[in-house]
Amino acid sequence: MTAPRAGLPGRHDGGSGGRLPPRAATGFSRPGALGAGRPAVLVLRALGLGDLLTAVPALRALRRGLPDHEILLAGPAGLAPVVRRMDCVDRLLPVTAREREVPAALPRAAARPALAVNLHGRGPASHRLLVRQAPGALWAFRHPSVPGVRGPAWVPYEHERLRWCRLLGWYGLAADPDDLRIAPPAATGAAPRGEARPVVLHPGARAAARRWPVERFAAVARRVRLAGRPVVVTAGPGEAPLARAVAERAGLAPSAVAGGDHGLAFDDLCALVAGARCVVVGDTGLAHLATALGTRSVVLYGPVSPTLWGPPADGGRHLALWHPADGPDIPDGSVERAGRPGDPHAVRPDPRLLRITVDEVLTAVLGPARVPGAEGGP
DSSP states (O other): OOOOOTTSOOOOBTTBOOOOOGGGGGSOBOSOOOOSSSOEEEEEOOSOHHHHHHTHHHHHHHHHHOTTSEEEEEEOGGGHHHHHHSSSOSEEEEOOOSTTOOOSOOOGGGSSOSEEEEOSOSSSHHHHHHHTTOOSBEEOOOBTTBTTOOOOOOOSSOOHHHHHHHHHHHTTOOOOTTOOOOOOOSSOOOOOTTSOOOEEEEOOOSSGGGOOOHHHHHHHHHHHHHTTOOEEEEOOBTOHHHHHHHHHHHTOOGGGEEOBTBBOOHHHHHHHHHTOSEEEEESSHHHHHHHHHTOOEEEEOOSSOHHHHOOOOGGGTEEEEOOOOOSTTSOTTSHHHHSOOSOTTOSSOOHHHHTSOHHHHHHHHHOGGGOTTTTOOO
16 A cells, blocks of 8 residues: 655545545645644635535545545634534634635634645635645645646536535545535424424525515515415524515514524524425525525525526425526527526626516425415515
8 A cells, every 4th residue: 555645645535545646746735744633634615604515515525535634624703503513624713804705814723734625716816825824735726827736627607516526526536516414403493293384485695686576575475374384584694674574564473583683593593494394595595504404495596597506406305496588699508598697796686586486486385286376476
């Protein structure tokens, strides 16, 4: 058996030791980076909830492939409860950055890892941040501005889960893009015995471009209640007025709103989603949480296609609603049909999102035979 190269983590496959695949030696490297304790793998993913959950397959591949290493994740401190449920990260190193920018610096504990893995972006800023940590090796997509990194090419219109699994595959670690599940809480928010599980509606999103109109969420809530199903409207941080507006227009009691000015604690949110009959949500972190917990979901897409961020089919458990523009001048495979046709940070709902109707959502949630008042809606 060939021993791992000095300063690089050994690859483990099915219990057999060995050196890293040949490609692993082509990344940025510095000999002798192993620390005194377990060698560390530093992963950069300093983004939001949905971003982190889409990276679970890649993180699990690192955990399986390098079982003798400590997996360190550089990410926002607020994601600590999520990381605890993922069973593939040993330690979260809190970092801060504006919006989706690359952090200016990493904690001291990030220095000199045996391996650094860039799951944050294509570079060069994120590459250079990791290079400054003096890792034994750096796994990342290649970028002309960082010539020491000779990883695979970045593909612009690629599904987020597949992208990071492909990166690790290039370096010799197999990753399953559907390995997304996280452990549900021991006590879920399921209804007491004999009562119906709620339909959870989440009207919020970081940008208005991804917010389906309040009146449409309210119409769905009202008619789901007419069909005999309880409804809960969730609010993330700063979204309480939006959730209350949906509940008021739907004629729901104030108690139907879950989450105040600061949103729900993550464990409480997990319990609610895990116990729901279905989650209706835009392209947000809560959609990815429903996927991770195996809760049936109806996800409303626009302006970004589900081919980039959508849930796996999972036996039909998750339905992505998406209506790109039609017409002979919009060929199959175009950016308009399958890529990023609109501005995800726009201040108005995207036209593709507005093409999704109330009756369409109700049919997805309840089934065509159960949709009340199907004469129309907002």
